[in-house]
Amino acid sequence: MKPRKLDAIDIKILTELQADGRITNQALSERVGLSARPCLERVRRLEREGIIVRYQAQVDVRRIQSCVFVLAQISLEKQGRARTSAFERRLREVPEVIECFEVSGPYDYIAKLVCRDLETYQELTDSWIDDAEMGVARVVSNVVLRPIRDFGTYPVFEEEA
Incomplete structure (x- = not known):
């Protein structure tokens, strides 16, 4: 499977979501420098494409x-x-x-x-x-x-x- 090319914003989104999967879309959009709607659309696309696989709690x-x-x-x-x-x-x-x-x-x-x-x-x-x-x-x-x-x-x- 050939890896999909990601731009800098996609990379920021993935980095932020890995650090905090419960972040609100509003806070995520502010951290990555997008308005809320385009940020949500990118997250949904990353989910649809199977790049974001799931969200889960990390338990000690x-x-x-x-x-x-x-x-x-x-x-x-x-x-x-x-x-x-x-x-x-x-x-x-x-x-x-x-x-x-x-x-x-x-x-x-x-x-x-x-x-x-x-x-x-x-x-x-x-x-x-x-x-x-x-x-x-x-x-x-x-x-x-x-x-x-x-x-x-x-x-x-x-x-x-």
Whole structure:
């Protein structure tokens, strides 16, 4: 998919909305230097085009419950579309998996999980390894001791001429 070219105002809109998704259209228009109506039209176009995917609250789960964050490096037994599709489908169904990326290098995937405790995490990953349909050969775990920079915003770059 070829990236859509954005102008400076679109970039400002995306930057502001990532920082505060609840900003009013009036405040957003003032920050990006547009009147309210054209600003709203641009936001709606960015939504229609799938550039703005959704709005959501960012919750600090550590303030409401005990949990552990784990980064799991996952290797599959075999490669191939059928195998990776089955694995990915199953992983999408696991609520503890909050992010997952197919990667290059010695592992096939890196997943970020949040679990009640390490025992729950171990039971989950053991179930993946024991499930022949998932085809997991190995899981290397890194327990997060403390976040240095949790999810922020995506940098949006202006196109070079």
